[in-house]
Amino acid sequence: MTxxxxxxxxxxxxxxxxxxxxxxxFDQRDEDGIVVLLEQRPGAELHEVVRExxxxxxxxxxxxxxxxxx
Amino acid sequence: xxxxxxxxxxEAAASLPEYPMAREGRCPFDPPAAMRALxxxxxxxxxxxWDGSTPWLITGHAEQRTLFAxxxxxxxxxxxxxxxxxxxxxxxxxxxxxxxxxxxxxxxxRFRRMLTGPFTLKRVEALRPAIxxxxxxxxxxxxxxxxPVDLVTALALPVxxxxxxxxxxxxxxxxEFFQRHGVTAVDRxxxxxxxRESSTALVTYLAEAIVAKMADPAEDVLSDLAARVKAGEVTxxxxxxxxxxxLIAGHETxxxxxxxxxxxxxxxxxxxxxxxxxxDPKVVAAAVEELLRYLTIAHTGQRRIALEDIEVGGETIRxxxxxxxxxxxxxxxxxxxxxxxRLDLTRSARHHxxxxxxxxxxxxxxxxxxELQIVYGTLYRRIPTLRLATELEQIEFKDDRLAYxxxxxxxxx
Ligand code: HEM
Ligand code: SF4
Numbered sequence: 248m249t250x251x252x253x254x255x256x257x258x259x260x261x262x263x264x265x266x267x268x269x270x271x272x273f274d275q276r277d278e279d280g281i282v283v284l285l286e287q288r289p290g291a292e293l294h295e296v297v298r299e300x301x302x303x304x305x306x307x308x309x310x311x312x313x314x315x316x317x
Numbered sequence: 318x319x320x321x322x323x324x325x326x327x328e329a330a331a332s333l334p335e336y337p338m339a340r341e342g343r344c345p346f347d348p349p350a351a352m353r354a355l356x357x358x359x360x361x362x363x364x365x366x367w368d369g370s371t372p373w374l375i376t377g378h379a380e381q382r383t384l385f386a387x388x389x390x391x392x393x394x395x396x397x398x399x400x401x402x403x404x405x406x407x408x409x410x411x412x413x414x415x416x417x418x419x420x421x422x423x424x425x426x427r428f429r430r431m432l433t434g435p436f437t438l439k440r441v442e443a444l445r446p447a448i449x450x451x452x453x454x455x456x457x458x459x460x461x462x463x464x465p466v467d468l469v470t471a472l473a474l475p476v477x478x479x480x481x482x483x484x485x486x487x488x489x490x491x492x493e494f495f496q497r498h499g500v501t502a503v504d505r506x507x508x509x510x511x512x513r514e515s516s517t518a519l520v521t522y523l524a525e526a527i528v529a530k531m532a533d534p535a536e537d538v539l540s541d542l543a544a545r546v547k548a549g550e551v552t553x554x555x556x557x558x559x560x561x562x563x564l565i566a567g568h569e570t571x572x573x574x575x576x577x578x579x580x581x582x583x584x585x586x587x588x589x590x591x592x593x594x595x596x597d598p599k600v601v602a603a604a605v606e607e608l609l610r611y612l613t614i615a616h617t618g619q620r621r622i623a624l625e626d627i628e629v630g631g632e633t634i635r636x637x638x639x640x641x642x643x644x645x646x647x648x649x650x651x652x653x654x655x656x657x658x659r660l661d662l663t664r665s666a667r668h669h670x671x672x673x674x675x676x677x678x679x680x681x682x683x684x685x686x687x688e689l690q691i692v693y694g695t696l697y698r699r700i701p702t703l704r705l706a707t708e709l710e711q712i713e714f715k716d717d718r719l720a721y722x723x724x725x726x727x728x729x730x
Contacts, residue, residue, distance in 0.1 A: 260426075260676045261433035263683045268667075270438070280433040303667060305678035307386055 250294050251312040254284045258308040265309060268300035269293060273309075282308060330371050336364035336641060337617060345714050346581050346612065347658060348645045352376065356650035356657075361630045364641070368407070372400040372639030373632075374618075376646035378653035378670065380630050385675030389625045390640060391421050392677065396622045400639030402719075409509045416562050418677070425676060431545060432559060432680055435484055435538050441683040444480070448691045451479045456699050465706030465729040469576045473726070476692060477571035480684070485560055486537025487526060495519070495564055516561065524557035538563065567681050570614060573715065573722025574685070575692050578608045580712065580726055581660060582697070583705050591662050593697040601694040604662040605686055608693070610669035611660045613645040616721040619673060644670045702730040 252272065261280030265273035271293055274283040289297055294313075301309040338349035347353065355362060360377020375381050384390050394401065394410060401407040413419065417428040434440075455472045478492045487495070498515040507515075523539070530543040542556040551559075582589040592604050618641040627634045634640065647670045649657040654666065672679035679685070697703060706727040715722045 260429055260678065261437070262672075262678045262680075263436065263438050266438045267683065267686075275437040275439070277437065277439070278434055279430045280437040281430070299667075305385070305674045306676050 248291065248294070249314045250289055250297060251314065252284060252287055252289065252297060253310040253312075254282045255308045255310070256281050258306045260306045260308075262305050264303040264305065265300040268303060269296040272297055273300060330365055330369065333363055333365045333371055336366055336374055336643075340714075340716065342710070345709075345712075346577075346584075346660075348616075348643075348649060352643065352646055353649065353658070356646050357652070360650070361632050366400055366639075366641075367403060368401070370398070370400060370639060372641050373634055375640060375642045376650070377630065378647040378650035378668075381642050381644075381647045381670055382674055383629055384621070384627070384640060384642065385619075385670075385673065385677075387627060387675075388422065389623060389627055390621045390675075391624050392419050392425075392621060393421055394419050394620070396624075396637070398637045398639055399622045400620050400641055402617060402620060405507065405509065405512070409512060412509065412513055414558060416558060417680070418562070422676060428559065429676070429680070431542070431551065432563065434541055436680055436683055438683055441687050444484075444684070445687060445691065447483065448476070448480060448688055449695070451476050452691050452695050453699075456696065460700070465727045468579060468726040468728045469572065469723065470725075472692070472696070473572045473575035473579075474568070476575065477568045477688060480571075480688060481564055481567045484538055484684075485523075485526075485563065486530065486535055486539040487523075491522070494522070495568070519561045519564065520554065520557045523560045524553050527553055527556050527560070563681070566679075567684070569718075569722075570720045571685050571688050573614045573720045574608065574612065574689055576726045577612050577614065577722045578689070578693060579696065579703075579728075580705070580709075580723060581608070581612060582693075583703070583728075584709065585660055588660055588662050589697055592693055593701055598690070598694075600662075601690050602686070603665065604693060605689045606666040606669060607660065607662050607664055608689070609671035610648045610654065610666040612721070613648045613669070613671050614721040615671065615673070615719070616645050617719055618643045619677075642670075644673065700730045703728055704730065 259282045261275065263275060263280060265282060266275055272286045272289045274285055276283055301311050334351060338351055340349050355376040360380045362374050363371045364374040365371050375384055415424065417425060417432060420428055455475055459466050459471050482492055498519045526539050527543050527546065530540045531547055534540040534543060539560060542560060545551045546553055546556050592601065595601065621640040623634045623636055623638050623640060625636045651657050653668060672682045706729040713724045715724060
């Protein structure tokens with residue numbers, strides 16, 4: 248399964264939930280804490296924490312597409 | 318006919334439960350008994366508030382997520398029908414400026430982005446050594462002095478106060494001034510004059526400090542705000558107001574979590590032992606989330622109003638109707654947290670609503686987490702025999718405050 252991550256900077260309110268869950272995939276801009284995506288297609292070992300991050304994001308700024316390859 | 322209809326409506330309103338309800342003295346950590354069944358049975362209901370109006374009362378975790386995230390749900394307290402916290406809050410409406418708390422997007426976005434810089438994970442993690450030092454210093458002082466000690470004045474208040482004043486770049490010598498005015502400015506029972514005076518005193522002090530930082534900047538929030546003033550993004554009074562917001566939102570909340578959390582843990586020694594006997598930061602971090610959930614100190618209901626008709630959970634909230642999102646209830650919703658009335662430091666609780674949800678979710682949450690991880694992770698290890706120096710029945714709870722907690726916590730060891 249592949250996971251495709253997208254972030255919407257205009258929705259992000261810099262709550263930092265995503266970096267707390269998945270620092271390998273999300274970072275924050277220094278000046279205002281807005282989300283920075285580090286990995287568009289994180290490996291399978293990160294899928295769970297990325298799903299957690301997307302679920303915890305209070306501003307619906309993280310979108311996931313999970314594709315079953317075939 | 319019209320009279321009869323009005324009478325029926327009044328009778329219906331009178332039969333609704335009143336909000337907020339009182340907690341029972343026996344279970345100071347639990348929501349009121351009448352509220353406890355609501356998340357499972359009636360996640361969306363209505364209640365009657367102080368002015369006789371009957372806003373929607375949202376107690377379900379899922380329903381709160383939906384509404385907090387809905388852009389048609391507004392914090393604009395000037396909308397007619399807004400369910401104000403109290404008579405005093407309604408009366409002072411016109412004296413309350415637009416801030417991050419009562420602004421909707423896009424104004425909210427502008428306020429928020431000016432405040433979030435210091436609260437990134439990186440900046441907050443960099444504060445760990447300083448927070449650890451304040452905590453250790455205060456515990457040293459406790460151990461060196463006479464006992465019993467009031468934990469609120471000895472540790473719970475000084476740690477967040479030092480943190481917030483350092484973050485802002487305000488000298489520690491002024492912390493009592495902040496303590497006093499910060500509390501009065503948001504006290505829901507303060508007279509309009511009192512809360513106005515306190516807000517003015519704080520804003521004046523901070524405006525002067527910001528002007529001083531324009532000439533002589535340092536690495537702190539007031540200097541960041543001073544730079545924004547210089548760049549023409551914000552006026553001095555508005556920048557000062559933003560600094561006040563951080564003070565008000567940041568110090569009593571964290572202090573209450575420290576003292577109330579300690580009291581809850583002292584009642585449940587097997588849970589306290591989990592924290593006392595670990596050096597694993599993951600265990601401590603999970604414990605903090607669970608205590609945030611279990612205690613949910615923001616206990617007076619987040620206030621909102623519907624700007625349009627909204628369908629949620631089989632009900633229609635009409636445009637212009639008030640909405641109260643009761644955070645303690647959602648955090649005890651059995652759908653979201655199995656056996657919700659149990660304090661279980663090992664559960665996974667990060668989806669709690671202790672910091673709210675949606676675009677107004679707490680700005681300072683990462684800082685609050687680090688403060689609590691350090692204090693809970695240090696206090697019980699350094700004073701393993703810590704115990705209450707009075708009876709639970711003697712303790713006075715902050716039932717009447719925006720942030721729940723205890724006024725004093727006498728402890729000994
Ligand atoms: C454990 C401690 C804390 C708790 C339980 C807490 C709780 C909350 C809650 C529930 C909200 C949402 C209000 C709403 O949606 O109506 C909030 C917002 C806020 N908090 Fe905290 N807070 C804590 C600590 C802090 C700290 C340390 C700071 C800053 C130094 C802070 C700054 C703010 C600000 C500025 C807002 C307004 C955000 C907005 O409207 O966009 N809080 N907090
Ligand atoms: S959790 Fe959402 S709102 Fe918070 S920083 Fe990440 S993307 Fe932004």
